[in-house]
Amino acid sequence: MKESAKGLTKKEIVDLLEKNRDHDCDGIGRDKICVRIVAIADLPSKYGQFQAVAFFNNRDNKEHAALVHGNVIDQEEVIVRLHSECLTGDVFGSLRCDCHDQLVAALRTIGKMKMGVLIYLRQEGRGIGFSNKIKAYALQEEGLDTKEANIALGFRDDEREYSVAAHIVKSLKIRSVRLMTNNPRKITELEQYGIKVTERIPLIIPPNKYNRFYLETKEKKFGHLLEDVAERFNEQMDAPLFKRGKP
Ligand SMILES: [Zn+2]
Numbered sequence: 001m002k003e004s005a006k007g008l009t010k011k012e013i014v015d016l017l018e019k020n021r022d023h024d025c026d027g028i029g030r031d032k033i034c035v036r037i038v039a040i041a042d043l044p045s046k047y048g049q050f051q052a053v054a055f056f057n058n059r060d061n062k063e064h065a066a067l068v069h070g071n072v073i074d075q076e077e078v079i080v081r082l083h084s085e086c087l088t089g090d091v092f093g094s095l096r097c098d099c100h101d102q103l104v105a106a107l108r109t110i111g112k113m114k115m116g117v118l119i120y121l122r123q124e125g126r127g128i129g130f131s132n133k134i135k136a137y138a139l140q141e142e143g144l145d146t147k148e149a150n151i152a153l154g155f156r157d158d159e160r161e162y163s164v165a166a167h168i169v170k171s172l173k174i175r176s177v178r179l180m181t182n183n184p185r186k187i188t189e190l191e192q193y194g195i196k197v198t199e200r201i202p203l204i205i206p207p208n209k210y211n212r213f214y215l216e217t218k219e220k221k222f223g224h225l226l227e228d229v230a231e232r233f234n235e236q237m238d239a240p241l242f243k244r245g246k247p
């Protein structure tokens with residue numbers, strides 16, 4: 001039997017797409033965002049067997065994504081990770097933030113579980129976009145402290161992404177979630193949008209040669225790759241939690 005048979009079945013996919021075709025609710029949260037599922041396909045990855053679920057957003061045309069592992073429909077206590085898009089970190093492996101490590105740790109963990117979902121929110125730099133994010137990095141180089149640069153990056157404005165995530169959880173017919181986060185505030189906010197959160201699971205990042213530098217910078221001198229990075233940005237709103245040990 002194909003491993004993908006453990007995911008959403010063909011019939012469930014057809015039903016979901018059918019139900020979503022004309023979906024247009026009042027939306028969730030401050031910006032009244034409504035999303036609907038427009039396509040689902042297998043997405044085997046090096047982190048496990050997933051199905052990619054594509055969402056159309058009727059308010060601002062952002063194409064959000066969910067990577068589903070196992071069958072989550074009508075299930076309780078599904079592990080969910082919310083990840084905000086970070087082109088520089090996710091794709092380029094930037095050391096200015098922990099996004100790449102957090103993304104990989106989440107996918108690896110979910111890929112080993114019976115079921116889980118990574119919700120990938122297409123809101124670079126908290127929705128301010130790539131250009132503004134790079135501008136904020138430049139401001140930091142000009143001497144802005146991390147707090148000022150964080151505000152410039154728009155980190156205060158994270159209301160929208162949780163409402164979109166809440167809608168995505170509902171679209172996937174997930175009954176309750178175990179949220180993978182080191183930030184309890186994310187749970188409070190999801191609950192405000194009507195999502196039942198039964199547990200918080202810490203996201204623990206395994207050590208590698210880069211975050212070892214991050215851990216040890218106070219004790220040792222910076223590695224050459226990090227010498228221009230005064231302080232890393234916490235772009236996922238999740239304080240990094242590292243597993244100690246050898247990289
Ligand atoms: Zn809706």
Ligand SMILES: [Zn+2]
Binds near residue numbers: 088
């Ligand atoms: Zn990042």
